[in-house]
Amino acid sequence: xxxxxxGEDGVSRRKVLECMTWAGTGVLWTxxxxxxxxxxxxxxxxxxxxxxxxxxxLQISDSHVGFDKPANPNAxxxxxxxxxxxxxxxxxxxxxxxxxxxTHLSKAAEFDNADRIISQSKLDVxxxxxxxxxxxxEVKFYRERYGRGTKGQGWYSFDAGGVHFIGLVxxxxxxxxxxxxxxxxxxxxxxxxxxxxxxxxxxxxxxHIPLWTVYPEWGWGTEDGGRALExxxxxxxxxxxxxxxxQVMQKVEGNVTFHTARSTAFPQPAPGTxxxxxxxxxxxxxxxxxLGVASIDFKxxxxxxxxxxxxxxG
Amino acid sequence: xKTLNRRDFAVDLGLSLAAAVLLPVTTARAxxxxxxxxxxxFVFQPPELKIxxxxxxxxxxxxxxxxxxxxxxxxxxxxxxxDDKFSFTFxxxxxxxxxxxxxxHMTGMIKVE
Ligand SMILES: [Cu+2]
Numbered sequence: 001x002x003x004x005x006x007g008e009d010g011v012s013r014r015k016v017l018e019c020m021t022w023a024g025t026g027v028l029w030t031x032x033x034x035x036x037x038x039x040x041x042x043x044x045x046x047x048x049x050x051x052x053x054x055x056x057x058l059q060i061s062d063s064h065v066g067f068d069k070p071a072n073p074n075a076x077x078x079x080x081x082x083x084x085x086x087x088x089x090x091x092x093x094x095x096x097x098x099x100x101x102x103t104h105l106s107k108a109a110e111f112d113n114a115d116r117i118i119s120q121s122k123l124d125v126x127x128x129x130x131x132x133x134x135x136x137x138e139v140k141f142y143r144e145r146y147g148r149g150t151k152g153q154g155w156y157s158f159d160a161g162g163v164h165f166i167g168l169v170x171x172x173x174x175x176x177x178x179x180x181x182x183x184x185x186x187x188x189x190x191x192x193x194x195x196x197x198x199x200x201x202x203x204x205x206x207x208h209i210p211l212w213t214v215y216p217e218w219g220w221g222t223e224d225g226g227r228a229l230e231x232x233x234x235x236x237x238x239x240x241x242x243x244x245x246x247q248v249m250q251k252v253e254g255n256v257t258f259h260t261a262r263s264t265a266f267p268q269p270a271p272g273t274x275x276x277x278x279x280x281x282x283x284x285x286x287x288x289x290x291l292g293v294a295s296i297d298f299k300x301x302x303x304x305x306x307x308x309x310x311x312x313x314g
Numbered sequence: 315x316k317t318l319n320r321r322d323f324a325v326d327l328g329l330s331l332a333a334a335v336l337l338p339v340t341t342a343r344a345x346x347x348x349x350x351x352x353x354x355x356f357v358f359q360p361p362e363l364k365i366x367x368x369x370x371x372x373x374x375x376x377x378x379x380x381x382x383x384x385x386x387x388x389x390x391x392x393x394x395x396x397d398d399k400f401s402f403t404f405x406x407x408x409x410x411x412x413x414x415x416x417x418x419h420m421t422g423m424i425k426v427e
Contacts, residue, residue: 069378069396105380105395131416135380135393176386176413177421218356219419276355279378 028093029239030056055161058086058096058123059206061243062263064132065114066104071279071287075104075265078291079117082264086121094160096123099243099261100130100171100208102142111141129154130208130244131171155186157193164197166190168207170222180209180222187224191231202237210242212251212258215271220245229256245277247290264291348372351422353381353394353414358422365426370403381420385412 060082067075086096098118103110118125133142143154150156150167157166168190170180182190194203205211211225222228232238238256246268249260266279267290274280282290346366352359353375363371373383375394383391383400388410391400404410404426414420 071378105393132380135416137392174415174418176384176411176418178418217419219417276357276377278355 028056028058028089055163056091056093057160058093059099059241059261060086060096060264061099061208061261062101062130062246062265063098063114063118064101064104064263064265065117066107066110067265067279069266069279071266071281072291076113076117078288079114079264080120081288082291083117083121086123093123096121096125097165097167097206097241098125098127099206099241100128101132101243101263102127102130104132104265106133106135106139106141108136108141111145115145126158126165126167126206128167128207129169129171131174134171151189152185155189163202163204164194165204165206166193168205168211168228170207170209170211170225175223178223179213179216179219180207180211180225182207182222182224182228187227187231190228194231194235197235199234200236202239203232203235204239204241205232206241208242209244210249210258210260211240214245214249214260218271218277220271220277232256262291267291350374352376353420356381356414356417356420358412358414358420361421362423362425365404365424367405367407367426368403369426370401371424372399372401374399380416381414382416383412383422384415385410385424388412390415 063079064075065079072078086093096118102114102118127142127146129142129146143150147154153169153172155167155169157164159165168182168186170182172181173183174181197203205228207222209222210220211222211228213221213225215221229238229240236255240256240258241261242259243261243263245260246263246266247260247270248262249258251258267282267287268277269280280290347368348370349363349365349372351363351371351373353373354377356377356379358373365371373391373394375381375396375398378396380393380395382393383389383402389402389412392398393416394400404424407426410424410426412422412424
């Protein structure tokens with residue numbers, strides 16, 4: 001990655017984006033000194049060496065298995081490409097997080113197919129649901145498969161590598177005109193879950209819809225996400241991961257790092273650059289450069305790739 | 315991709331212009347008992363519809379992404395995939411606010427007189 005030093009002056013944003021080529025995989029995170037740090041494209045040499053000490057984990061998102069429209073007629077195929085990349089990684093991550101929209105229409109066969117491909121990674125996968133995973137009439141397929149041991153609509157927490165991970169559900173009980181929603185019951189659980197935790201414990205929150213307001217005009221945000229962020233405010237290191245918007249976005253606010261992963265299925269337009277957030281059709285040759293949640297190098301004081309939400313609303 | 319979008323848009327525009335021209339003829343001939351709402355680009359079109367009691371409204375999803383049509387306590391469609399339709403017959407007067415439960419920023423209104 002030395003040839004693509006993102007920190008170098010004079011490297012245009014465009015150039016930086018160009019070098020974030022198809023990784024077909026996910027964001028690889030490593031815990032160094034108790035702080036999660038994204039390592040970017042997972043099959044890069046840098047990731048291989050940096051990943052050696054400590055714990056690493058992966059994030060993939062928005063597989064939309066079952067999607068077959070022109071933006072990507074074979075979403076299952078690109079998911080499989082992603083898993084193949086994961087399997088080829090020089091260092092095996094400890095586990096994987098999937099931030100939702102595993103399927104496109106919550107059909108049993110779609111869940112089966114997704115599971116068949118993702119399980120080839122031989123990694124533990126911690127899921128949260130996207131709105132596309134709750135479309136079956138009885139809303140049972142996701143819960144029967146992934147909801148075991150979870151609370152409410154599927155939220156839960158676990159500890160790994162000295163980090164406290166919290167999976168949240170913000171895709172149910174959405175109100176007309178509103179954004180994503182956590183709800184009082186989940187917020188109460190979250191407050192309780194964090195009670196008594198040492199403030200030096202690194203916290204990773206993950207949910208499908210961004211907990212931060214990315215672009216309310218397209219519903220890209222969570223109505224009561226701010227409440228959740230209040231509860232983690234005092235912690236020294238907080239990382240918030242999400243999917244839903246099918247593009248890399250990052251923002252650093254105090255001790256909180258927000259990071260949005262790419263989809264493994266189809267790209268979506270940058271906020272306000274199209275008439276809707278629907279699937280973006282790109283040339284076949286370009287599709288893979290826009291999938292797979294290939295990531296950026298995260299540097300605490302490097303704002304170059306951070307997209308701050310304020311101007312997006314203008 | 316920009317070119318593609320513009321072309322899509324132009325086609326849509328052409329269609330809606332054609333529809334606008336045809337509409338008076340169609341409504342004059344029909345008995346006003348059915349109306350259409352299209353979902354295009356995450357928008358209910360038209361966003362507000364005035365109809366008479368007894369009218370059946372049919373929503374068609376023309377997006378590549380599934381949507382729903384939900385009016386709290388009144389009606390709720392199944393998930394509409396591309397080109398799927400949902401119909402509801404309004405037998406009572408009143409204002410029916412509705413939205414897409416997947417994309418709640420999508421809202422619409424049926425005014426029944
Ligand atoms: Cu919708």
